[in-house]
Amino acid sequence: MTEQPSLSLPARLWLAFLCFWRVLVSRPFAQAVWPLSASYDSGKWVSGAPSPTPLPSPAPPPKASAPVPPEREHASALALLSMLQREGRLVDFLQENVAAFSDAEVGAAARIVHEGCRKVVKQYLTLEPVLPETEGASVTVPQGFDANRIRLTGNVAGQPPHAGSLKHHGWVTKEVKFPSVSPALDPRVLAPAEVELA
Structure with a gap:
């Protein structure tokens, strides 16, 4: 084995720190380093020692999928x-x-x-109403209300709870049952042209 270049003490400390953690968290790295620990004795490489197991080559990064139109x-x-x-x-x-x-x-x-x-x-x-009360009824909007479900209008001042009149009960979707769209169909075609033959 060829002589390795001389490393400074800080470089060796940093390398020891990195190797210590890699040996702890990576089984393949530890298995690759183990034969080296037996082949280096008193500052010299021992000839005839088993050669280290090569590290597995890293997997290629996954190819980015084409953007969906x-x-x-x-x-x-x-x-x-x-x-x-x-x-x-x-x-x-x-x-x-x-x-x-x-x-x-x-x-x-x-x-x-x-x-x-x-x-x-x-x-x-x-679909179901966001608020069950009828339109025109008096309602109280509690503290911590969901601003996606309730929109305040009129004289909005101060902190909740707020008392007001229900102008629209809102709608929320509870369940969606759309059929799947076949990839063979062009979803841009909302209605085909109709041609009546004579």
Whole structure:
């Protein structure tokens, strides 16, 4: 074995510290160092001593996966919008300029949209009010309330508890039952074009 370069005392102390902890926490490192401890005697390498076991080569770092395109990342939201279009023609309604229609025509269209969209929401989502009281009822907002669930409006001053009137009971989703989106489908297509053949 070739002579090793001379190390200063601080360098040797640092190396001893590092080796001490690596031997304690790494079994492969300890197994690799063990034969060396028997082959070095009184400042000289002993010939014929077993050669150290080579350390296993480190595993290559995992390859970064390709970023998911936005339409795949949000496929479930696009699928919901597609279902709202299929059952309630929601996209058609929102894309239409209703300013030219009478209130009666808009109301008739809204009834169809409402019925279909309500069907989809009831089928795939379980909703319930955030607060059970009826709108207009007096409610007390306790100290430590969840600001995601309750929004204070009006004259907001001081620390909770606050007393006020319930303007909207809010909604919270208790259960989601979306079907899985097939990777074979393009989630960006909310409704296919329909062509009637003669």
